[in-house]
Amino acid sequence: MRLKNVPGSREAIAESEYTIKDAEGMKGKWHEFFGNNNPIHIEIGMGKGTFIMELARRNPNINYIGIEKYSSVLIRAVEKRIQEPEMQNLYFIRMEAEYIENVFDKGEVAYIYLNFSDPWPKDRHAKRRLTSRQFLKRYEGILAPGGGITFKTDNVSLFDFSLVEVKEAGWKLENSTRDLHHSEYVEGNIMTEYEKKFSEMGNPICRLVAFPPEGAVKTD
Numbered sequence: 568m569r570l571k572n573v574p575g576s577r578e579a580i581a582e583s584e585y586t587i588k589d590a591e592g593m594k595g596k597w598h599e600f601f602g603n604n605n606p607i608h609i610e611i612g613m614g615k616g617t618f619i620m621e622l623a624r625r626n627p628n629i630n631y632i633g634i635e636k637y638s639s640v641l642i643r644a645v646e647k648r649i650q651e652p653e654m655q656n657l658y659f660i661r662m663e664a665e666y667i668e669n670v671f672d673k674g675e676v677a678y679i680y681l682n683f684s685d686p687w688p689k690d691r692h693a694k695r696r697l698t699s700r701q702f703l704k705r706y707e708g709i710l711a712p713g714g715g716i717t718f719k720t721d722n723v724s725l726f727d728f729s730l731v732e733v734k735e736a737g738w739k740l741e742n743s744t745r746d747l748h749h750s751e752y753v754e755g756n757i758m759t760e761y762e763k764k765f766s767e768m769g770n771p772i773c774r775l776v777a778f779p780p781e782g783a784v785k786t787d
């Protein structure tokens with residue numbers, strides 16, 4: 568993503584009531600934080616937050632946490648969130664997703680969304696891709712039984728790579744499409760910022776849904 572420095576964004580995020588300051592200190596305490604036992608869904612690489620805001624509006628009985636590594640992007644999500652103070656079920660964390668297992672305990676996350684993740688086109692950077700086998704292992708470390716991932720992208724190379732990784736990691740590919748907007752899965756689809764931009768350019772949107780191998784998700 569092209570990054571504009573947004574002056575003051577780091578400070579604004581540090582002060583916002585909607586961002587979690589000590590995310591690692593929250594590990595194992597997320598349900599307590601939300602004050603209920605509703606499932607917790609996360610989006611990793613949330614960008615400006617349009618997608619997760621809409622999910623949170625539609626599903627008040629699910630708790631959402633948006634994760635984004637850059638303050639200058641996250642600030643846009645915070646600005647939107649401030650407009651809807653009545654919303655009880657959406658918070659943000661500014662962090663690098665590599666450390667996700669330090670923030671969520673085994674079984675604490677019921678579902679993970681990945682939208683238009685950075686492609687990291689060089690082979691030597693493959694392990695940085697959010698659908699690499701290394702990241703899938705981390706997701707196994709936090710997902711609750713029955714939980715999985717939904718991944719959308721317009722990047723065909725990244726999608727092909729992701730299908731291989733899902734298979735190699737022993738995950739179950741529940742479904743996949745290379746043209747989401749003209750598929751049976753389009754109903755209820757919420758467009759992300761990138762999805763809107765790239766589909767308006769004529770790029771088909773790829774999507775896959777996958778679940779960890781049976782028994783991979785432990786809650787002990």
Ligand code: SAH
Nearest residue numbers: 612613614635636663664682683759760761
């Ligand atoms: N999901 C949004 C934004 C996609 S761009 C949309 O679909 O419109 C990808 C976003 O993921 C960027 O904002 C980038 O900063 C963030 N990101 C990429 N890798 C990340 C990582 N390892 N940890 C946290 N955020 C990450």
